[in-house]
Amino acid sequence: MRIITADDFKDILIKGTQKGLPFILSKFSFSAEKRTKTAFGKTIGKGVNWWQIPLIHQRWNTMISGDPNQDYLHVLANFLNEKKGLSLISLGSGRCEAEIKLAKTNIFDEITCIELSKPLVDEARKSINHEGLKNIHVVCDNIYEYKFKENAYDVVFFSSSLHHFKNLDTFLRIKAKAWLKKNGYLVMNEYVGPDRLQYSKNQLLTINEALKTIPKKFRKINSLPMHKNRISGPGLVRMILADPSECVESSKIIPLIHQNFDVIIEKPFGGNILSSVLKDIANHFFTIDKEKHKVIDKLFKIEDEYLKDNASDFLFGIYTPKRVE
Numbered sequence: 027m028r029i030i031t032a033d034d035f036k037d038i039l040i041k042g043t044q045k046g047l048p049f050i051l052s053k054f055s056f057s058a059e060k061r062t063k064t065a066f067g068k069t070i071g072k073g074v075n076w077w078q079i080p081l082i083h084q085r086w087n088t089m090i091s092g093d094p095n096q097d098y099l100h101v102l103a104n105f106l107n108e109k110k111g112l113s114l115i116s117l118g119s120g121r122c123e124a125e126i127k128l129a130k131t132n133i134f135d136e137i138t139c140i141e142l143s144k145p146l147v148d149e150a151r152k153s154i155n156h157e158g159l160k161n162i163h164v165v166c167d168n169i170y171e172y173k174f175k176e177n178a179y180d181v182v183f184f185s186s187s188l189h190h191f192k193n194l195d196t197f198l199r200i201k202a203k204a205w206l207k208k209n210g211y212l213v214m215n216e217y218v219g220p221d222r223l224q225y226s227k228n229q230l231l232t233i234n235e236a237l238k239t240i241p242k243k244f245r246k247i248n249s250l251p252m253h254k255n256r257i258s259g260p261g262l263v264r265m266i267l268a269d270p271s272e273c274v275e276s277s278k279i280i281p282l283i284h285q286n287f288d289v290i291i292e293k294p295f296g297g298n299i300l301s302s303v304l305k306d307i308a309n310h311f312f313t314i315d316k317e318k319h320k321v322i323d324k325l326f327k328i329e330d331e332y333l334k335d336n337a338s339d340f341l342f343g344i345y346t347p348k349r350v351e
Contacts, residue, residue, distance in 0.1 A: 027224050031258040036247075038264075040306055043249045074248055076304035079311045081322050089295040090342050098215050098293075098342040099124055103131050105291065105344060111135045112180040115205065117169050118142070118187025122150035122162070124215075125183070129154075129162040137162040138179075140172055176204045184214040188279060190271040198282050203347045212287055212345045218279045219298065219339030222265045222272070229336070233257050233302045236328045240303070240321055244310040257302050280341070287345035294338030299329040301339070 076082065084094035091101050106112065112134045116125050119139035129137050139162065141147050147166040154162055165172065169191070182202050191197055202212060220226070225233070234257055237245070245254045265272055303325060304311070311318055 027222075028259055028261045030261040030263050032256075033258045034261045034264040036252075037260070037268075040247060040250060074306075074309055076301055076308040079304065079308050079322075081311070081314060081319075082300065082304075085326060086295045086340075090293040099127050101291065101293075101342070102213055102344065103128070103133060106133050106181075109133060109180075113178065113207075114138070114181040114183050115174070115179045116140065116183040116185065116187075118184065118190055119150065119164065120146050120185070120187070122153065122164060124185045125162060126150075126153055126157060126159065128183075129159045130157070134181075135161055139164040140167055140169055142166070142168055174201070174205050177207050179205050180207055180210050182206055182210070182212045184212075184216060186216060188214050189217045189273050189276040190269075192271070192274050194275045194278050194282055199286050203286060206347060209346065211290070212283070212347075213343070214279075214283075214345075215340075215342045216279060217273065217276055217297070217339060218341050219273070219276055221275060221277050222262055223260050224262070225259050225302070229298060229332075230257065230259055232328065232332050233299055236299050236303045236325055239324050239328070240307075241317075244318070244321060245307055246310070247306045248309045254307050259302070280337075283343070283345060286348060288348055289343065289345055291342075291344040293342045294333070295340050295342065296329050296333055296338050297340035298336060298338065299332055300325060 083097070087097050088094045090096075090098050093100075110133060113136045114125075114128065114134050116122070116137065116139045119125055119141045120143075122139050122141075125137050125139050128134060139150065141150065141164060144166050147164050150164045154164070182205055188194075198212075206212070237254065237257060242253060246252070247254055311322060314322070
């Protein structure tokens with residue numbers, strides 16, 4: 027495990043430029059909950075995050091659905107397309123972008139979203155009101171304190187949130203299963219890689235080999251007069267200070283899911299190499315020309331080769347609770 031790395035100091039500089047000094051100072055609060063809340067506040071802009079690159083979305087869609095234009099929500103909607111009047115609870119729902127799309131499908135009579143960050147809750151409610159949706163509402167609460175109903179939901183839904191949960195064994199084995207109705211479904215679109223992003227030496231080696239294939243002009247870090255030349259990965263101190271909940275037990279997700287649920291659909295979609303390589307330089311690839319397309323294609327090939335012998339860091343799945351014999 028890495029305690030402090032060179033990337034930690036670069037990240038402080040980058041985040042300070044993007045989000046300001048108050049954001050950095052907020053990370054020195056003694057309250058873990060307050061530090062977690064600040065991680066999901068201010069948006070730093072479109073085209074900055076690696077997952078906002080259109081070609082990345084097309085890649086994910088193809089790996090999940092077989093169609094570059096059909097995302098995981100389409101797969102879920104198609105799976106549930108003959109069902110009506112369902113109830114869904116989303117845990118750690120953020121701005122409810124995925125949940126709002128599901129609310130428009132006419133599959134769900136009730137969607138309940140639980141989110142800790144008030145700024146995100148306010149944004150979600152604004153979007154819901156703008157869409158005029160009546161079958162979705164958002165609760166601002168701590169998931170560990172919220173009073174859930176048992177046998178109440180057809181779907182328990184996680185969209186990039188489950189990797190923030192601790193005590194996963196109890197959470198999945200006892201709580202999540204109890205909230206589901208008979209024949210209900212657990213659905214997730216998640217990071218399931220190493221805890222606290224503590225990548226193996228082999229993964230870091232491949233990440234840096236991939237970075238070297240990118241021309242220097244596309245390695246200039248967004249908003250800063252510096253280039254991305256080497257990746258050391260985050261240290262544990264920064265991970266815990268930045269967001270104590272980030273990837274806290276992420277490596278346990280798949281083993282625990284498989285112990286307690288039966289697989290209906292399970293689609294890995296990589297991210298092992300791309301997430302680190304494109305972090306902070308994604309803005310160069312938000313619009314694509316022929317040269318940039320070649321760069322991205324090369325990165326895809328490197329990650330595909332890596333995935334032949336290594337488990338995916340990101341995965342979409344639909345599961346149903348194992349039946350007690």
